[in-house]
Amino acid sequence: MSEWLAVAGLAGAALCLAGHLPGPVHRWGPQLLALNGMVLMAGGRAVPGTWMVAAACLWTAVRAVGDRRSRAAAVDLAAMTLLILVSTGHSGSGAHAHMASMAGAPAAGPAVLIVVVWITARAGEIMLRQLVHAPAPAEGAAPAARRGQVCRESGATLMIISMAAMLV
16 A cells, blocks of 8 residues: 555655646746655655655745745645655654664654645635735636646645555
8 A cells, every 4th residue: 555655755846846837947946856855765764755856945935035836836845845754753853763763662652743734734725815815826827837837736646645644
């Protein structure tokens, strides 16, 4: 079952990347880094994969300060980074302490909490966008732009949910 969830997570990351193509590198670059990090992790190289996903998250977070269209991607990559940290059991300092073996506590609790916070943050981003009366990125856009948004949204959902399901 875990192999299927890993494939689903990789497919979600690929959908996120496809939703940003074609376009400037500052839009699809973080998704490419995250996808490569997930491939490394699926291949058993957890530490470099975690660092690649964390770099993608940082890149997107810095970009989200000036570009409102990247706020959702920043939230998605932050949730993905936290789920990866929980799954690999690495703390921010690089020390190894497997979360599942700490006091016998399973990793399901943190994974569920991360998903709940992720859903809340995505809903908050939608409400903030409506509060400032800014149109959604796909409103009035061409069908190709709408398809890109659908790829990004469905890919992010598939990626986060499958990664959390691996921990539950």
